[in-house]
Amino acid sequence: xxxxxxxxxxxxxxxxxxxxxxxxxxxxxxxxxxxxxxxxxxxxxxxxxxxxxxxxxxxxxxxxxxxxxxxxxxxxxxxxxxxxxxxxxxxxxxxxxxxxxxxxxxxxxxxxxxxxxxxxxxxxxxxxxxxxxxxxxxxxxxxxxxxxxxxxxxxxxxxxxxxxxxxxxxxxxxxxxxxxxxxxxxxxxxxxxxxxxxxxxx
Amino acid sequence: xxxxxxxxxxxxxxxxxxxxxxxxxxxxxxxxxxxxxxxxxxxxxxxxxxxxxxxxxxxxxxxxxxxxxxxxxxxxxxxxxxxxxxxxxxxxxxxxxxxxxxxxxxxxxxxxxxxxxxxxxxxxxxxxxxxxxxxxxxxxxxxxxxxxxxxxxxxxxxxxxxxxxxxxxxxxxxxxxxxxxxxxxxxxxxxxxxxxxxxxxx
Numbered sequence: 280x281x282x283x284x285x286x287x288x289x290x291x292x293x294x295x296x297x298x299x300x301x302x303x304x305x306x307x308x309x310x311x312x313x314x315x316x317x318x319x320x321x322x323x324x325x326x327x328x329x330x331x332x333x334x335x336x337x338x339x340x341x342x343x344x345x346x347x348x349x350x351x352x353x354x355x356x357x358x359x360x361x362x363x364x365x366x367x368x369x370x371x372x373x374x375x376x377x378x379x380x381x382x383x384x385x386x387x388x389x390x391x392x393x394x395x396x397x398x399x400x401x402x403x404x405x406x407x408x409x410x411x412x413x414x415x416x417x418x419x420x421x422x423x424x425x426x427x428x429x430x431x432x433x434x435x436x437x438x439x440x441x442x443x444x445x446x447x448x449x450x451x452x453x454x455x456x457x458x459x460x461x462x463x464x465x466x467x468x469x470x471x472x473x474x475x476x477x478x479x480x481x
Numbered sequence: 482x483x484x485x486x487x488x489x490x491x492x493x494x495x496x497x498x499x500x501x502x503x504x505x506x507x508x509x510x511x512x513x514x515x516x517x518x519x520x521x522x523x524x525x526x527x528x529x530x531x532x533x534x535x536x537x538x539x540x541x542x543x544x545x546x547x548x549x550x551x552x553x554x555x556x557x558x559x560x561x562x563x564x565x566x567x568x569x570x571x572x573x574x575x576x577x578x579x580x581x582x583x584x585x586x587x588x589x590x591x592x593x594x595x596x597x598x599x600x601x602x603x604x605x606x607x608x609x610x611x612x613x614x615x616x617x618x619x620x621x622x623x624x625x626x627x628x629x630x631x632x633x634x635x636x637x638x639x640x641x642x643x644x645x646x647x648x649x650x651x652x653x654x655x656x657x658x659x660x661x662x663x664x665x666x667x668x669x670x671x672x673x674x675x676x677x678x679x680x681x682x683x
Contacts (some may be wrong), residue, residue, distance in 0.1 A: 281574070283544055283551060283577075284547050284552075286528075287536070287545060289531070293524050293528040294528075294529075298510070298513050308500070310516075310530060310569075310570070312499075312569065320534075321495065321530060321534075323529055324527070326495040327529070330491075330511060331514055331519050332523075343486055344486060345487065346490060349485060369508070371485065374482035375648065400515065
């Protein structure tokens with residue numbers, strides 16, 4: 280595809296580097312930007328550059344933050360004895376949206392995956408132990424909120440062993456049939472497991 | 482949805498203003514930008530701002546351009562006696578990609594649409610007549626390359642009348658069954674019209 284100007288070509292190229300955006304979509308976005316007022320492009324450009332250059336990571340949990348500590352780690356309203364361990368930033372946002380968790384987080388930055396050559400040392404696991412250590416027995420429980428995949432299970436298995444050795448209570452988020460789903464459409468593995476790990480009705 | 486930082490919230494907001502991009506996709510793009518190197522965000526931001534602040538429009542045809550005249554209007558290799566009239570910039574790019582046209586363009590910036598309150602005076606029609614006037618009878622033919630819709634047909638009807646009065650030859654791009662399409666799946670209107678407007682086999 281030939282573009283009428285270098286500026287358009289460059290903008291299409293840069294926008295199409297984003298995941299899920301091809302050259303056709305990028306060109307459509309470029310046309311949109313050209314048609315709307317200049318201030319829209321200025322704020323968009325500004326938001327992108329500030330996002331990348333001014334965002335830092337919380338020294339404690341690894342969450343994106345504007346300060347040394349993120350808003351969860353620096354909050355006095357949060358229960359700092361309860362750490363929820365997650366794979367990445369979007370998981371924190373998903374859990375926050377449930378409004379069911381009042382503890383703090385710790386971001387691993389990935390999952391153990393021998394196939395992809397990712398071991399415990401590539402994740403923020405040492406940071407977790409250092410953090411627990413520095414809190415001098417105030418951390419009571421670690422919730423493993425990891426994806427129910429092979430990598431998630433491997434990571435959970437490894438962390439449960441290490442954390443239990445240090446006398447920390449380890450729990451994992453419940454797995455079973457999702458709320459609102461019809462039983463006959465639940466996959467066999469989930470359904471089978473939900474029978475084995477049934478809980479008392481109350 | 483609550484975001485972990487103002488910078489992220491702002492970037493999600495700005496990106497989700499783009500057409501076809503919702504807040505979820507915008508957040509996914511934000512996470513992508515945070516994970517990739519800083520230079521990627523810098524070039525993206527730079528490309529967007531330059532696109533909007535440095536792009537201007539050709540004085541002659543209305544195409545986006547970096548100079549007073551666009552690359553088609555300033556080219557000596559182009560046939561300046563043949564003007565292809567299009568609705569908007571993407572049409573020029575589509576026609577250029579066919580490599581079948583060696584004339585110049587004129588962008589209307591829309592189509593006549595009484596329903597939407599768009600009349601001839603809202604389009605670059607006067608500019609077309611001024612342009613033809615200033616060229617002193619060197620413009621021989623105007624090709625109407627407008628969408629085969631009600632608005633396109635209305636605009637073509639109006640322009641044909643006005644241009645013919647000035648002694649300019651007016652043609653329109655051929656309408657019929659698209660190449661590579663199966664006849665049985667062609668819509669009735671197109672197929673019917675393609676029989677009525679059949680051309681000599683050669």
